[in-house]
Amino acid sequence: MASSVLSSLQDLLPADRLTDDAAVLASYVHDEAEWATFGAPVALARPRTTAEVQAVVLACVRTGTPLVTRGAGTGLSGGANAVDGCVVLSTEKMTAITEINSVERLAVVQPGVVNDHLRAACAEHGLWYPPDPASAPWSTIGGNVATNAGGLCCVKYGVTRDYVLELEVVNGLGEVVRLGRRTAKGVVGYDMVGLMVGSEGTLGVVTEVTVRLRNARAPERTVVGFFDSVVDAGRAVEAIGAGGVVPSALELVDRHCLKAVDDWKNMGLSVDANVVLLGRSDTAGAAGDEEAATMLRCFEESGATFAAASTDAAEAEALFDARRLAYPALERLGPLLTEDVCVPKAAVPEMLARVEAASVRHDVLIANIAHAGDGNLHPLISTPPGDAAAQSRAQAAFRDIIADALALGGTVSGEHGVGLLKRDGLAQELSPQVVAMQRAVKAALDPHGILNPGKVL
Amino acid sequence: MASSVLSSLQDLLPADRLTDDAAVLASYVHDEAEWATFGAPVALARPRTTAEVQAVVLACVRTGTPLVTRGAGTGLSGGANAVDGCVVLSTEKMTAITEINSVERLAVVQPGVVNDHLRAACAEHGLWYPPDPASAPWSTIGGNVATNAGGLCCVKYGVTRDYVLELEVVNGLGEVVRLGRRTAKGVVGYDMVGLMVGSEGTLGVVTEVTVRLRNARAPERTVVGFFDSVVDAGRAVEAIGAGGVVPSALELVDRHCLKAVDDWKNMGLSVDANVVLLGRSDTAGAAGDEEAATMLRCFEESGATFAAASTDAAEAEALFDARRLAYPALERLGPLLTEDVCVPKAAVPEMLARVEAASVRHDVLIANIAHAGDGNLHPLISTPPGDAAAQSRAQAAFRDIIADALALGGTVSGEHGVGLLKRDGLAQELSPQVVAMQRAVKAALDPHGILNPGKVL
Incomplete structure (x- = not known):
């Protein structure tokens, strides 16, 4: 299986997007959750475009290969840790800020854009992207979306999910889909954007993010x-x-x-x-x-x-x-x-x-x-x-x-996500019926079970 | 089938919660979408408690009877319209405001609480529940949740989904589940609350709503x-x-x-x-x-x-x-x-x-x-x-x-929901792949297909 996914990827991707060099792979096997386990990937893909991401997902679908997507790897729950035999997809080359729109107060970015880079670009337009995890100098918008990242200003301004308007996603079937909308409001169908945000790479691979912005704020x-x-x-x-x-x-x-x-x-x-x-x-x-x-x-x-x-x-x-x-x-x-x-x-x-x-x-x-x-x-x-x-x-x-x-009526994870470290906690916090509902959603959207398997649930 | 669900409900509910009187049923067959079609229900249930709602859902599951849940019936898309042979569940007797908490800034209500009544109760504590559809004097929080209702102040303060912290729901299997949490933040598992909000009664019956509140605001x-x-x-x-x-x-x-x-x-x-x-x-x-x-x-x-x-x-x-x-x-x-x-x-x-x-x-x-x-x-x-x-x-x-x-890059429904009137519009707005993802989620959470069938999708 491993060699077949690799040869399939070699056919589909430009050579500089793909490696199976063990020394390189070693830097991509875990996030910052030092206590979480991780496995050995067979390849690392660093796509630049949505079409290249789709090619990676389709190769994994066809060969039944686990796919672990990662941003900057600053996660603290092991959500981006490799599993044995997986392909690791890093969004590090998808760093374009496609649009900053002052009238609609939104920005469109590729998932590999670093949080602080987006903030700085918005500031030039008198605009502000609030979610500010402590990892903002390094962590990416895609990773922030995957974990529904919080931060310092969230006490007043909410978390990442509150700012995501629209997503382009490669889903569990390898289809490129657009979820959500650019308008201020919208109620057509189920909230698939909210479902993707915080799903830690287990329901799809995000290839573009449209975020709501606020006006620059007064000095604190x-x-x-x-x-x-x-x-x-x-x-x-x-x-x-x-x-x-x-x-x-x-x-x-x-x-x-x-x-x-x-x-x-x-x-x-x-x-x-x-x-x-x-x-x-x-x-x-x-x-x-x-x-x-x-x-x-x-x-x-x-x-x-x-x-x-x-x-x-x-x-x-x-x-x-x-x-x-x-x-x-x-x-x-x-x-x-x-x-x-x-x-x-x-x-x-x-x-x-x-x-x-x-x-x-x-x-x-x-x-x-x-x-x-x-x-x-x-x-x-x-x-x-x-x-x-x-x-x-x-x-x-x-x-x-x-x-x-x-x-005390709390939750086991406020903003870091479940990943590997909080799977036991999830089982303590949620009833078996709710876990079963979540598993049903996972099975519905990732029928091949290739998307970051073993994480969250 | 019809008589069997009725006799089943008669066994399970106090007599005053249930009727099949044609004259009464006639007032519960449609919402305010005058152009939408509606069918003939076999019974109207007006439960007072979560256990009674659960009894209704279980009776429908066992007999394969469609269940149409409604609040005040002020909807404008036909989402609450009866289908032939269905049980209509009205939340009109579930009107308790269970808690208003100034420190956590939240309120807990039954779904039949009228929007303006909650607003008035919050005002006594110097607090404010923002979502304010024009129907606020009549429409209920449960209905607002079902349609992800907007309103006048949403341009600054967001829509119903932005205020729902936790839901108690009777799911498509007839189980009582708690989704979400009371804390300000939380990322344990998929966002089932966001999924339920705006799902127009097709994924579960909401029996309790915990909403986030704001401080009372300055005069406008x-x-x-x-x-x-x-x-x-x-x-x-x-x-x-x-x-x-x-x-x-x-x-x-x-x-x-x-x-x-x-x-x-x-x-x-x-x-x-x-x-x-x-x-x-x-x-x-x-x-x-x-x-x-x-x-x-x-x-x-x-x-x-x-x-x-x-x-x-x-x-x-x-x-x-x-x-x-x-x-x-x-x-x-x-x-x-x-x-x-x-x-x-x-x-x-x-x-x-x-x-x-x-x-x-x-x-x-x-x-x-x-x-x-x-x-x-x-x-x-x-x-x-x-x-x-x-x-x-x-x-x-x-x-x-x-x-x-x-x-023009817009959506066919900003806040009224899809119901019946916007089903064609939904098919124009969303790609077939996204519709298929939504159908997969619906099938996963309502495997018996009894929850408001024929609406939205």
Whole structure:
């Protein structure tokens, strides 16, 4: 089978789009979920056009070969990990921004366009593409679509699915189809766009994305709070929700993260606090001043040891950079097991307390970054390299955190996706009947079972 | 089959939930799409609880009986029309508002809750449920979910799907399932909530809806413009889009509509203009003032014969009431064939010109109301009662308008749904491959084919 798909691809694709060089393949076998398993692909395809993607899918259909599509490989759940005998399709050469339209406020891009590149191109037109995962400097729009990526501003502006208007997809039969529409509204047939977004390459291969844009926004105000405990910080988050403020970001970074960033980048951020909350408002005028003042008051009333509106834009940006760099900084210390639970806002203090308890109970370091404003927590379970016992304890803590999130009415994945790491969590979160409905949809749209098999379900 | 489903239901439901009285059934056989066909049901079920809905679905599964679910019956595409031998399930007794939560900003309701009732209940908590179809005083949240209803404020705030977090559904196997989640974010498995929203009762029966809420908004400013032609008004709409303003409403009402409302309600609204545009901004402070000023300038520069910011809230509200009453007012004059095309903003002037041309070409009265700001036009084709020739000409105009919308990059239904009236349009808009994907999803989730058969696809 393997050789037949390769020879089939050699017939269909220009030579520079295809390789089976083992050294090259080795860079394409997994994403950033260090704990997830991966297999050995037989080939890597790097198509440039929709027709070339279609050729790859058809070759896989005809030969019954698994197809694993990947963007930049920044995923954190193993969704893009190779399976044995698969073809890996990388969208890295599909980087065209085809259209930016100021009247309709939309952009059309190939899936390999990097998130920050699209944002920069939109800014030149006074427009803004909101979804901003911390991986934005590297991750692609196609990958963001596959995982329904979130980010920092999602607490106010929603996630990737909220911005996808239309998709061109090569479906499980190898047909090129257009799903959705360019108009502001539309209700003709089922929401196939919404179904594709977040499906992690298991229902089709996205070849073009039309995204909704917003107008460029007003400059943000930043409010900083230091807290002795994550639970105090969690109470501040709950208070902001109860106070009716919808911040444009509300991020939590703990001392483990700040210290790891300092050790790596010498940014001098380590502060006399165990937890930092970073709140932002991009509401223009007096209403924005009020939002910032309310956040400040919520910080103070929740026991902040220090709280202030930042008057120094560079200082505020440095704190947000630290938040974005926390993940790679911690990765330097050893294998990271990344959590992504999301709980109701009112449960944030309790969930943070339970994460802390899991850290103590299992004797593992758990650093915390969080999109705290929407209850999306990323406990990062760090273990020393080569310490099998610690890794086993980390996995026990991971399981406990999942169970705690579900007990508090939360979900096991807020934005990273199921991939491989959260398949057990999915089975705990969804009823068997809902899993059966999802399997029925998968079977209906991927009847040959070739699209990223073994992921999600 | 018919008698067996009836006796089965009699065993399962309290007597007051069920009737086969012909006089009662007659009120439940169609929605407000006067031109759509409908059949004769064998029974009407009005359950109060999820368990009772499940009993109805199971009785239909066991006896192979079609099940047509309806809310208030205000639909405009025939989606809730009975088919021969079906059970009609009305959600009218499921009217509980179970929860309104200020911290999580969400509400949990039964499907029969009227849209305006939910809005009023939220307002007591300083919260707001945005989707506001013109039918809001009568239509239900369940019906709004089934059709993915839009409305006036959707140009800024999105449609029903953007607000549905979680659904309880009785699926095509008669199982009670929970889809989605209460948390702000979540990516565990496929987006079954988005799939159910807008599926017009063909994939499941919704028994509980959890909706996302917003904070109550600032008072709106209204800007009024009079125009000689719909094309001038369309140019103003395009100019507002190009000017970067996202109004909180931008409605078009033509003289036919204002006159019909006057004739009915004596509101004295008929004005010396052929077309009225109503723009609104709910942005607080100086930014809102600027938005209103920009809209005013766009009106003037597009040839408005009169344009002014309204200083009289009652007068502004009367104009919006006229817009909401236009449909029932025109219904009084004879059978209405209602269009619902949605085109890109830049195509609004051309689309309005083509509607006018269709009116002349086919010699039928076409009144226009439109959610102009998002390109969603509702040409209302009016014919005298009992005039078969005029009705035939109206259908020809209807077909032409659909073809024109598609030619301009639009969709055949912006917010009313496919139901029966837009099935041909769906086949024109979607490729055969996409229709096949939709049929595959339908077959996967409704394997017995009992859920609102013959609708949408």
